[in-house]
Amino acid sequence: MKTYWIIILALISSSCATAEMGRYIAPQDVAWIQKGATTRAEVVQRLGAPMSETPDWTAMQFQTTSTTTTTKITTTKEGESQQSVTTTKVDPINKLTKAIYLHTKSEGGIFVGIKTTQEQFWVTYDERGVVQDYGFQTNPGMTIR
Numbered sequence: 001m002k003t004y005w006i007i008i009l010a011l012i013s014s015s016c017a018t019a020e021m022g023r024y025i026a027p028q029d030v031a032w033i034q035k036g037a038t039t040r041a042e043v044v045q046r047l048g049a050p051m052s053e054t055p056d057w058t059a060m061q062f063q064t065t066s067t068t069t070t071t072k073i074t075t076t077k078e079g080e081s082q083q084s085v086t087t088t089k090v091d092p093i094n095k096l097t098k099a100i101y102l103h104t105k106s107e108g109g110i111f112v113g114i115k116t117t118q119e120q121f122w123v124t125y126d127e128r129g130v131v132q133d134y135g136f137q138t139n140p141g142m143t144i145r
Contacts (some may be wrong), residue, residue, distance in 0.1 A: 005054070016052075018106070018107040019105070019106045019107075020103070020104065020105045020106075021102075021103070021104045021105075021138070022051060022101065022102045022103040022104055023047070023048065023101060023103060024103045024119065025047060025101055025103065027118075027119040027136065029047070030047075030121065030134065031125075032046075032133070033131055033134055035131055035132060035133060035134070036130060036131070037130070037131070038130070038131045039129050039130055039131070040105075040125050040129035040130075040131070041129065043099075043123060043131065046129070047101060047121075048124075050099035050100055050101050051052070051100055051101060051102045052078045052100045052102075053097055053098070053099045053100070054097070054098060055096070055097060055098070056097060056098035056124050057093065057098040067086070067089070068144070069084070069085050069086075069087070071091075093124070094126060094127070095127045096124050096125065096126060096132060097124065097125045098122055098123070098124050098125075099122065099123045099124075099125065100120055100121075100122050101120070101121040101122070102118065102119075102120050103118070103119045103121075104116065104117070104118045104119075105117050105118075105119075117138070117139065118138070118139040119136065119137075119138050119139075120136065120137040120138070121134070121135075121136055122134060122135060122136075122137065
């Protein structure tokens, strides 16, 4: 009876398993996207909602505006003094949003030999929701031995 359980445990521990999270998006799945023309609504309709959507600070351009205000202050009999205050304002010229679609795949043994890969499809939209750029990024991940 002991031998029976040892064989079952050996089979279970050496069996393979695959787990996936997110949707896999291949280059041919997004060949229809045109930069400057395709809208966010069209992308979401075909691919579904992204896993995350945040401002893309790395691609934004900014404009700096400085304003100086001078105020006269009446003090004593000696006269007036002036106080100058400069205010600097930084505004984004082109507000971009980056949407990320993430696909994670783990495969291998139950306890050992697990290989995890992560594939990312990203899209940037302008303020009007029009695609400005898109691309893929693959992280080969790691293997647990």
